[in-house]
Amino acid sequence: MTTSPNTKSADGDCSELAESRRKEAKRRSLRPVNEHFSSTINAESANSKQSLVKNSKGQNSRQTKATSQPHDSASTHVSGLSEYVDDRPEMQNELHCAVIYSTEAHARILSIDASECNTLDGFVDIITAADVHHNCWGPIFKDQPILAKDVVQYYGEIVAVVAAKTLAIAKLAAKRVKVCYEPLDCTMSIQEAISKRLFIGGERKIQRGDPYAKGPHQVTGKLIIQGADHFYLESNAVVVYPRENRLLEVHSSSQHPTETQHVVAEACGLAFSDVICIVKRLGGGFGGKESQAAPIAAYCALMAHKTNRPCRLILTKDDDMIITGKRNPFEIFYDCTFQDDGAIISLDAKLYSDAGAYADLSTAIMERAMLHCDNAYFIPNIFITGQVCKTNHHPHTAFRGFGGPKGVALIELIMEKIAIQISIDALNVRKRNMYRPSFDITHYGQRVENNMLPSLFESLEKECHYKARRKEISDWNRSHQSTIKGLSLTAVKFGISFTTRFLNQGNALVNIHRDGSVQVSTGAVEMGQGVNQRIATLVSSELGVPVDLVRMLSTSTERNANTSPTAASSGTDINGAAALKAIGLIKERLAKLAAILSKTPKEQWPSQTAGLGTAPEIELASPINPESKELKNKLDYECLFSDGQVIVRHHSSINTQPAFSIKFSDLVNEAYLSRISVCEYSHFKIENLGFNKITGQGQAFLYFTQGVAASEVEICRYTGDVKVRRVDILMDLGRPINEALDIGQVTGAFVQGMGWVTTENLVYNKKGLLLTHSPSTYKIPNIQDTPREFNVHLIDNDGNQANFKGTKAVGEPPLLLGISVWTAIQNALSSSPKHLQLEKIPATNEVILRAMHPDLGWTI
Template identity: 40%
Template sequence: MRKLTANQNSAPQTIGATGVSRKHESAPKHVAGEAIYVDDMLEPRGTLYGAVGYSAIAKGRITSLDLSAVRASEGVVETLLVEDIPGHTDIGAVFGGDPILTSDEVKYQGQPIFVVVAETEQQARRAVKQAKIEFETQTPLLEVTVALTHKQFVRPSHFMHHGDAPKALEQAPHRLQAEQHVGGQEHFYLEGQVALVVPAEDGGMLVYSSTQHPSEVQKLVAEVLAVPVNRITVDMRRMGGGFGGKESQAAAWACMAAALVLKTGKPVKLRLPRVDDMSMTGKRHPFYNTYDIGFDEQGLIQGADIMVAGNCGHSADLSDAIVDRAMFHADNAYYLPDVSIAGHRCMTNTVSHTAFRGFGGPQGMMIIERAMDDIARAVGKDPLDVRKLNLYGPDGRDTTPYHQKVEHNVLLALMEQLEQSSDYRKRRDEITQWNKTSRILKRGLALTPVKFGISFTLQHLNQAGALIHIYTDGSIQVNHGGTEMGQGLHTKIIQIVAEALAIDPNEIQITATRTDKVPNTSPTAASSGTDLNGQAAKNAALTLKQRIAECIAEQKGCALETVSFAKGRIHWGDQSESMSFAEAALFAYVNRVSLSATGYYKTPKIWYDREQAKGRPFFYFANGAAVSEVVVDTLTGEYKVVGVDILHDVGRSLNPAVDRGQIEGGFIQGMGWLTTEELKWNEKGVLTSNGPATYKIPAISDTPKRFNVDLFERDNDEETVYHSKAVGEPPFMLAISVWSALRDAIASLADYRVSPPLDTPATPERVLNAVMATRAAGQKEAV
């Protein structure tokens, strides 16, 4: 029988479905304080509260552990040590190396040693401080360059090659080398790590966890308790932010709480205070990068040798894939005809660093963007002209270092559109003149592009499921494997299902992500939440649409092709007869048609041969560009971002308002990473930037006065859900334009002949050091 899916990616027909701005489905609850997070849930009677005791040193051994004062503290019910764990004690996400608790070796400051559970949260937190722990302290390894020299790695290195880089470098008319330190970043989600675990029948447990990966939490809790996975159900309604920090690192706290439930027989909640959260959870990987690049008189790259080295912390966590993605994006938007890229995963005695928006891509892009600015200074050209000259393009300039062809390349058109709309050339002339006469304040301008690959680079994660129920009153309940962390995933999926069924989105309710509704889910990460889960939900909706249409055709005696869905009604025959969607739902039920369906989707075309470092790891690329303008006080190093213009490629936008919000938020978060957010460990390996007083995220006052965001209007050429494109991570990297603009302003001190050394975060101190170094280099060159 004919399927009603012939044009399933056709333009939207339902008012209020896809392609229109619709407020976040939980926005009113967020504003009113009515949105329920894990810590807001009504707790079962008898709930106990946990607190974690952790190491005060970064490297060494525990020589004595006395918890007698802890157990004697007011309200304490029980303690948990590693020997109390009945099942697995290593909860490493992929490779192992992450013990749930340690009893001997210490590898980082903040490593959990024991957990205490008490009648109140305050009692637990007071009790945990009564522990008497003695250590044999060793000298921690804290510098990535030292780890690199001594080959202290958490995973083997990986290498990519395209062409003959050594020969190209040797023959190039000009050659530059440079190194770069790129700082890490604290996730600083508003809702910290938290889990509430409730005992159930047959040794089962219901786990409420603030996690981006419910299925992983389910699996690890089951392994820690030594029970089958089907005994554990994970429920996740919403997170108060995640940014990657709850992809792998939410599991430990759920596992600890579950082990305490097993030991006490009572519900247990474990919520980390901010200081503990920042000490015990991973950050964005700091990176140390180098390049050796050859180019001609125009600035066209001839060959490149690039190295990226991630500071992974004490264990692998997700570092293998994160450094891979840094390597995949070390080219950013530029064709490197002969190139070698090395990626190293360095071990240090810090908390194990983890996923963060961009997943290594931003750190990889930084080295090639530094090279673009450096080449421009060397050949005396505007950096924008050097960037445009080196873009991927036709005529054989379309193959990445990992041998994927860059199809559907829109970057040149996008950048030129932004160049015009932002008045880049006019502003460049004005700024150059200003800097000639302004002795102290210097202005800078930069336009930088983003080409970001969309797909998990671990192939099997590129799949998703969904479950849809239609009730007899026509209302719809949707469940899918993605998690909502404020990014509007549920909002978009409501719109997608409404579009597929041609109904009002207000008839659709999204329920909490639960492992007993949609099993074996992938994490909500890699910007793939809508691509995967939206397509799975759409497929489920189309299955139900087909069933209802077949029922009407059979019962009304008309041809299936005459059945049509539009604006909440179903028509058939000569279209003169119709019924509402609610009437059709009841009609189908009365005629014994199943109104529940699952949907499934797996990303096509993708593959990667790691042995050969060749393949197509990405289904498509998301693109964008940003122009940033800054003003720098060369006496103090202080600066301000005064203007930003963004043009970003989201394909056919499912929800322009949500997409713009993601672009704006991603840019500001990226700006924070590159300017104010500085992670600091002291010489003993103790994190000192462990709270909002010592770690500075951007404030509303840091938002530029001129902040223009436009969407690049072009459908995705690939068959994504309604030809949309991912928008979670790519805008983050637009903020590289701020760092480039700072370097541009500083370069004016040497008449743009010197490329300033400026590691990130570009704090005022680092900017002032770059000012002095550039001024000295300019004077030396003049002599």
């Protein structure tokens, strides 16, 4: 992060321009009328029931002014005016595409016959593997065809794409394409893949300590973790416009516009520069559109390129769910030993994941799972192996948490099992093992800096009345016939950074216009998380202009190339830092200009003379080097960007003359007239990362986001039905840029995690067809499933030195707290005399009932 010489900034909203902008906006479009609103809603009280920000040091300790601004698209979202890919109006002669996918898990393609389509009025074209220029892609290994050639490897693999004048005709044409298959031997489970030794990549290891060190007690077992569908509401969508001279303009619902651009270009045989990928916003992504949006964009682009007509491909929810990969299923064999007091001595875990048919991101996901097997706990002797298995399922992919949840589920399960075995409260086992001073080096050799875990555990235990409720629950379980209750308090310590170093870079373009309004574009994709609002807040606060004046542009490879996916919770971290760097450079130039203007008679200012050439042009004397401390010390003035004004104070005359002040927009104009740039492009990279994937050791992460959650569940003894009665979450998010948006991430991620461990059940048939491929059968949490009482708090932590402005990433970590619902179910089941347990995610009603009533004659 850069700092400008002696420039300071603060928020403000009294600029005239902003006022006129607001008036204009009010007249033209839908904007909230604050006067009207303030009388009707009290936002403070609205939040206080659900989500309070705990601020032990008092409200003034943090810059709170802009920290609860609504999402920058909130007003258009609530009005239905936000534009998504399929909301783009249809162009004249636009074509609609439909996909033909494999109906076999593994088969040779004998023939593709589209002759029956030709008789269909309105049918235009079909493309198959033969039409693809470079028919191979993959985010890590290039192992996947864009359109299947000769062989299909999963049910749902795209074989051909048809285009027609209307969607109805395209769908009809797709049905008329006859594909003949010769089924081949298929592998449908991790167990099968292990026995056939079908693996992707080699076995990975992370280890520390003495492999022979053992404690007096032991828990062992096998944990089976199913996948989960992302269930973003907006299914994958693409519109492609062929522009002149081979240029393709791709509008895609992609979390990774750069990769989409590259895959499209290679598929079409174009240079990367011949393809522009634009993403305005996503109707949810959650990792599902990180890699897998790219080939879908390529189908549509190939058709547009071939026909030279605008093309649209919108997957239905059913097709999207059948075609695209999910969270990787895992099977974990574990053996953990510990002392009498529950202190873990050793953990030996073998992780196997189901990648599906192609590598996609599975090896990186496995790596993060292995890196998170410790979660919040210090394990002195640890031996973890990871092996990715190849099966004939859809290729599984990134999903919020990216492997982390699997490692964390394992160790949190072990905590519960240790507690049962030595008959102490699981919370005591956790506190006994948590990272704490002197016990703060992870198994991959990174120190847990700024470790808040001990205080998080302590605070939440107190605030959620853990002990009292534990007693109430024990009493309940003794005295009630029809339901049993469970309570569990788990933690998360989530590593922030891509574990692949080169992805930890971002860039930003900031254009300030002559009226003082600002446009910012970065590589970050807005998918609901509020990255745009956060970056706009940072920028407006740095420039001292109202956030209304900062417009975040769509993510486009035209403006920001070679970007990383918006993933790994890193969107704001890397792109916000890049934007700050650009702003710093602009501010430095503006500050110098303001200092010069302050000593220049107004009649000689460029606005008075530049057109006439009557005064010499203002030159910014010294070369710009923001890192130069010497330069800063030499400066004899300070400059403040605040309230739409730029204020200069000369040290020499600080007591004799009033400060010089100029309107921000006027200063920008003077800069332009002086031929000084008020635009900037900056590149940012995260320093000091060094994780060696071969040795499994090193600085894998920049910092950790931490949190704890206590969940209480009530289970019907007759049906296995689970109710989540109460959830308390306490998180360390450093100094949030926007607390309300952060809390929204916490509640959303938690409920998503809760769905994964309870009701979300992927059921496949023998051919690998997903049977639960729509919301009528695949059950994400409904509003009725949310905790009856749901308290979310943030702690005050100004100590995160690793990231700019002491912020911490929030996107993924709270999802892992959803695991507390699963361990609470474990806890409830363990209250029975037999200490019943389940070692499966999700814990559906059926799974729970099986665990509760092993006597009911289960045959399968």
